[in-house]
Amino acid sequence: MRQPGAPALLALTLAxxxxxxxxxxxxxxxxxxxxxxxxxxxxEAQRDTAGHADDxxxxxxxxxxQLRLARVDEAAKLFRRVLAxxxxxxxxxxxxxxxxxxxxxxxxxESLLAPIAxxxxxxxxxxxxxxLRRGEYGxxxxxxxxxxxxxxxxxxxxxxxxxxxxxGEIGGEVSVPLVKAWPVPLVRVRLNGQSVLLxxxxxxxxxxxxxxTLRRCGLRAIxxxxxxxxxxxxxxxxxALVPRLDIGGAHLExxxxxxxxxxxxxxxxxxQFEPVLGVIGVNVLRRFTPTLDFDAQRLILRRAGTxxxxxxxxxxxxxxxxxxxxxxxxxIASGRRMPMWLTLGLPAAGVGAPAEVFxxxxxxxxxxxxxxxxxxxxxxxxxxxxxxSTLSVGPLVRDRVPGWSxxxxxxxxWRHFVRRDALxxxxxxxxxxxTIDWQNRQLIVExxxx
Numbered sequence: 380m381r382q383p384g385a386p387a388l389l390a391l392t393l394a395x396x397x398x399x400x401x402x403x404x405x406x407x408x409x410x411x412x413x414x415x416x417x418x419x420x421x422x423e424a425q426r427d428t429a430g431h432a433d434d435x436x437x438x439x440x441x442x443x444x445q446l447r448l449a450r451v452d453e454a455a456k457l458f459r460r461v462l463a464x465x466x467x468x469x470x471x472x473x474x475x476x477x478x479x480x481x482x483x484x485x486x487x488x489e490s491l492l493a494p495i496a497x498x499x500x501x502x503x504x505x506x507x508x509x510x511l512r513r514g515e516y517g518x519x520x521x522x523x524x525x526x527x528x529x530x531x532x533x534x535x536x537x538x539x540x541x542x543x544x545x546x547g548e549i550g551g552e553v554s555v556p557l558v559k560a561w562p563v564p565l566v567r568v569r570l571n572g573q574s575v576l577l578x579x580x581x582x583x584x585x586x587x588x589x590x591x592t593l594r595r596c597g598l599r600a601i602x603x604x605x606x607x608x609x610x611x612x613x614x615x616x617x618x619a620l621v622p623r624l625d626i627g628g629a630h631l632e633x634x635x636x637x638x639x640x641x642x643x644x645x646x647x648x649x650x651q652f653e654p655v656l657g658v659i660g661v662n663v664l665r666r667f668t669p670t671l672d673f674d675a676q677r678l679i680l681r682r683a684g685t686x687x688x689x690x691x692x693x694x695x696x697x698x699x700x701x702x703x704x705x706x707x708x709x710x711i712a713s714g715r716r717m718p719m720w721l722t723l724g725l726p727a728a729g730v731g732a733p734a735e736v737f738x739x740x741x742x743x744x745x746x747x748x749x750x751x752x753x754x755x756x757x758x759x760x761x762x763x764x765x766x767x768s769t770l771s772v773g774p775l776v777r778d779r780v781p782g783w784s785x786x787x788x789x790x791x792x793w794r795h796f797v798r799r800d801a802l803x804x805x806x807x808x809x810x811x812x813x814t815i816d817w818q819n820r821q822l823i824v825e826x827x828x829x
Contacts (some may be wrong), residue, residue, distance in 0.1 A: 411735040530605035562727035569625035580724025582610035586636035587656035611787030633657035695773035709772035725804035731786030732801040
């Protein structure tokens with residue numbers, strides 16, 4: 380197998396460096412230093428490639444950096460060109476495998492990633508995500524230590540033996556009222572027969588539950604501790620298994636869950652009322668065709684794969700990054716087009732980003748923002764409130780969108796070794812109906828007729 384030459388190795392080294400280093404703060408009205416460095420590296424790689432259009436190593440260098448900057452079409456074209464010249468090129472296979480994972484083309488991703496996963500860290504991480512996405516828990520368990528997640532292995536082996544997300548078959552549709560839609564969507568469910576209040580947040584993978592539910596709901600703890608992504612942050616959790624989850628007339632069995640102290644979060648999401656005891660994540664919703672009606676305040680679940688005809692709706696294409704992260708393209712304040720992670724549980728906001736991203740577009744916390752802090756249930760540092768003049772996502776545009784500066788950690792900008800700048804949340808969809816079409820990878824957005 381041919382190894383990448385010096386330019387490709389340089390690009391891959393830069394990619395790894397940028398991926399694990401938290402960016403320094405941006406200068407006012409300028410991108411942060413890691414973005415500027417990636418742009419400079421790309422320009423230099425393009426200059427080095429001039430006159431060497433048939434050199435796979437040089438083409439690799441440019442393609443890797445294009446991918447880093449989320450220029451996926453340009454990167455894919457170059458990676459395919461490299462494979463035409465050198466069919467076993469590991470950088471090109473890893474890059475195209477990642478793009479196939481983003482597009483949820485599982486078989487293609489497998490064929491590209493599996494042969495190189497032993498020797499390529501990024502290919503191995505993406506293959507692990509693919510195993511989880513396909514429910515190949517035994518294969519994922521065998522990889523857990525090699526991708527730096529040994530704490531997940533006991534739960535994955537349990538799921539491999541007995542399955543996960545069993546059931547989910549419903550006839551017609553199940554419509555459940557939201558207890559409230561603000562500051563986060565809340566729904567009442569039965570957790571192993573016990574009535575509890577949970578938030579809905581596509582910014583977490585499975586169920587995320589308060590420690591108290593372990594005894595209250597008779598859940599089974601599983602050995603192992605790990606870190607999970609939750610709305611732009613990494614949080615430490617323990618593992619558990621939920622025997623049965625009922626959402627209205629829809630039920631699932633053997634639902635994997637993460638446990639942590641959510642007391643403060645639960646009180647702040649529903650102050651003066653019943654505390655919220657956890658979060659329903661995207662992998663639960665993926666067992667159905669879900670609609671969140673933010674105007675009528677209802678959650679509607681249809682059988683998975685059910686077509687949702689909505690001729691007057693606007694449609695936003697999305698990608699699935701990592702294990703299950705819905706990612707769309709949009710812009711803040713009419714700036715550059717950027718990937719955004721759909722995290723519907725970001726409280727009372729439509730957008731969140733590290734401070735340096737907002738500073739790039741001249742957005743800073745307003746007067747009184749010091750009193751409007753949030754997010755301290757995730758970590759000690761609070762978020763500061765901002766107002767975004769214009770937020771656009773696909774064909775959708777909204778003015779004066781409330782947001783949180785600091786709601787996404789700086790290190791998360793390069794989590795998947797591809798730049799993703801912001802979180803997109805529920806306030807952007809206020810007064811609208813949002814349906815997730817998994818099969819066609821589209822968000823279907825309808826304006827309320829009420």
